[in-house]
Amino acid sequence: MLCPNGAIFFALFKFGLFLTRKQNENPMTAPTETKTRPTYYEELRERGYSRRDFMKFCTVMAAYLGLEASGAAQISKALMTTPRLPVIWLHFQECTCCSESFIRSSHPMVADIILDKISLDYSETLMAASGHAAEAVMQKTMKDHYGEYVLCVEGSVSDYGDGEFCCIGGKSSRDILKEAAAGAKAIIGWGSCACNGCVQAAKPNPTHATPIHKLVRGKPIIKVPGCPPIGEVMAGTLIHIITFGTLPELDRVGRPKAFYSKRVHDSCYRRPYYDAGLFVESFDDENSKKGYCLYKVGCKGPMTYNSCGVIKWNNGTSYPIQSGHGCFGCTEENYWDNGPIYKQMASFPGFGIESNADKIGMIAAGAAVAGVAVHALATNVQKMGLIKKAIQEGKDAEQELKNPLSKS
Amino acid sequence: MKGRTLRRVFVWELPVRIFHWLNALAIVVLCVTGYLIGNPPALMSSVEASNRYLFGIIRFLHLAAAYIFIFNFAFRIYWGFVGNKYAQWKNFIPTSRTYFKEIWKVFRIDILLKPRTEHLSVGHNALAGFMYFFIFLASAFMVLTGFGLFAGMSTWWLPKLFAWVPSLFGDSEFSVRNWHHSVMWLFVVFTIIHVYLVMYHDYVEGRGELSSMGGGWKFIEEEVFEADQHAEQEAEKVKTRA
Ligand code: SF4
Ligand code: SF4
Numbered sequence: 001m002l003c004p005n006g007a008i009f010f011a012l013f014k015f016g017l018f019l020t021r022k023q024n025e026n027p028m029t030a031p032t033e034t035k036t037r038p039t040y041y042e043e044l045r046e047r048g049y050s051r052r053d054f055m056k057f058c059t060v061m062a063a064y065l066g067l068e069a070s071g072a073a074q075i076s077k078a079l080m081t082t083p084r085l086p087v088i089w090l091h092f093q094e095c096t097c098c099s100e101s102f103i104r105s106s107h108p109m110v111a112d113i114i115l116d117k118i119s120l121d122y123s124e125t126l127m128a129a130s131g132h133a134a135e136a137v138m139q140k141t142m143k144d145h146y147g148e149y150v151l152c153v154e155g156s157v158s159d160y161g162d163g164e165f166c167c168i169g170g171k172s173s174r175d176i177l178k179e180a181a182a183g184a185k186a187i188i189g190w191g192s193c194a195c196n197g198c199v200q201a202a203k204p205n206p207t208h209a210t211p212i213h214k215l216v217r218g219k220p221i222i223k224v225p226g227c228p229p230i231g232e233v234m235a236g237t238l239i240h241i242i243t244f245g246t247l248p249e250l251d252r253v254g255r256p257k258a259f260y261s262k263r264v265h266d267s268c269y270r271r272p273y274y275d276a277g278l279f280v281e282s283f284d285d286e287n288s289k290k291g292y293c294l295y296k297v298g299c300k301g302p303m304t305y306n307s308c309g310v311i312k313w314n315n316g317t318s319y320p321i322q323s324g325h326g327c328f329g330c331t332e333e334n335y336w337d338n339g340p341i342y343k344q345m346a347s348f349p350g351f352g353i354e355s356n357a358d359k360i361g362m363i364a365a366g367a368a369v370a371g372v373a374v375h376a377l378a379t380n381v382q383k384m385g386l387i388k389k390a391i392q393e394g395k396d397a398e399q400e401l402k403n404p405l406s407k408s
Numbered sequence: 409m410k411g412r413t414l415r416r417v418f419v420w421e422l423p424v425r426i427f428h429w430l431n432a433l434a435i436v437v438l439c440v441t442g443y444l445i446g447n448p449p450a451l452m453s454s455v456e457a458s459n460r461y462l463f464g465i466i467r468f469l470h471l472a473a474a475y476i477f478i479f480n481f482a483f484r485i486y487w488g489f490v491g492n493k494y495a496q497w498k499n500f501i502p503t504s505r506t507y508f509k510e511i512w513k514v515f516r517i518d519i520l521l522k523p524r525t526e527h528l529s530v531g532h533n534a535l536a537g538f539m540y541f542f543i544f545l546a547s548a549f550m551v552l553t554g555f556g557l558f559a560g561m562s563t564w565w566l567p568k569l570f571a572w573v574p575s576l577f578g579d580s581e582f583s584v585r586n587w588h589h590s591v592m593w594l595f596v597v598f599t600i601i602h603v604y605l606v607m608y609h610d611y612v613e614g615r616g617e618l619s620s621m622g623g624g625w626k627f628i629e630e631e632v633f634e635a636d637q638h639a640e641q642e643a644e645k646v647k648t649r650a
Pocket of ligand 2: 226319331
């Protein structure tokens, strides 16, 4: 078992196996319904995966998606009965780290099942065809599966001028997106580029890099941000669509709740140090060796929603905070323009780089104290008459009052 | 020299005074803990994390003070409708030309320190009232952004109602947090000026400004009191004639 929660997975796996065995006795669910496109299961068997591998995969996916014990059976049933989902995967202004992350997700079948020849009808990075042949494949997929395919977009779109900053096959990224979006059943934005523009959209954003939800209207869009997103999160999102035929439940920003409902901070194993007030002060100090919380060296975990602390990266090996580096909030809107990576407070807009709110606040408070002092001095000068009168009045009263000691 | 005759006026009702001091306490706690949350002190310690909960306590104090601040604030809004004339909302939100005229007069007398020609309001003066209005707005902003930040980790429905707040800040909790932190300084500056001006009034006018938040009493000159009554009677007459 790859996962640390082996026991749970094993239990789920067993249960899933039990359910699917029962289903197999029912001839209605036999995977022979479509002649045109094979099911995932058929393709996988053809590629030499055993049924056992397949069931393991379903179980792992069900656990990642947070489904109940019967989830694995639902997934396996879907993969055995539904013909594979046509997928068009577009690349625009990006670095392909999302694809990289995806094909390295912990279960090898993830890459095989979705990418590779099995499901991907069009992907510049991974398809064998190129040039006009590739374009023809995309056109054909769009025509044959109009209204059925899932459009995956990796990268932001240049919304500048005629779109000349990002052209593929002589077409601007904007036009390609609009054309492909028209017949899509749903759109998935992979990574922060497609979801919030990422680094290309950071100020001054010379190419007018634009996330897809600002360009496509009237289509369900799932955002799977991250730089890159975790491979298992990407796979889980697709598996959900395949299994249930619906979009996963999304949060306010449009991210699948199964993976983005918790802050990195809330699942961080360094959280006890945070609560204890024990912080790394600089990357080479004693505290950092002890593994204290990275908040003061700029960790943005408290504002960042992702599953890094739970699913982790590279087959659950580690994640940035575990490796000693703070989170920099890669799943959040506008994260490149939200202040320095290694500081907690952003610089204050319009007051230069080193000016955080506290410095300006202290200057303002100092100015208030100075102003008040000047006013106090001026009061004593300007209102001298008034004050003197009051003092005199008080002194007179004091005189007029009998001395209590001389009372007879 | 003959002294002034002063007349005792009941200005601040008990609920207003309680509000004031709870509010003051909450603001002090909120500012101190808020500052610490943004700038945690450097502690070198070999104590295991399981034996300490310092930052947790700081955050708890911040949240507890925030709830006191919020419900106290809500109560004050309610009291702005049922309280006495010095507590009424009209003291804070300008509804007439006289309000603006008075702001200008107060500005001349108390800020530019020009000689006083007439007696001004007994409760809040117009300029102070107007400033409090801005501080109320800032308070509302803090409540909004604070709940907005808290919604993501809260399980109670009340903070959860504010989950939409980050969308006002480009869906970025980073900016919500920065704004929430920056506006804190407004309260610090306000407090400095507020405390100073209370002392200023007490010093220059000698009418019990500083102690009024204790017992609720202020003192005004007998002549002013009578002039005020006279003016009111005149106004009544005009009203009944019309
Ligand atoms: S390292 Fe970051 S995410 Fe972890 S507890 Fe500290 S601030 Fe939170
Ligand atoms: S730890 Fe933070 S910055 Fe790093 S991958 Fe996770 S969400 Fe992104």
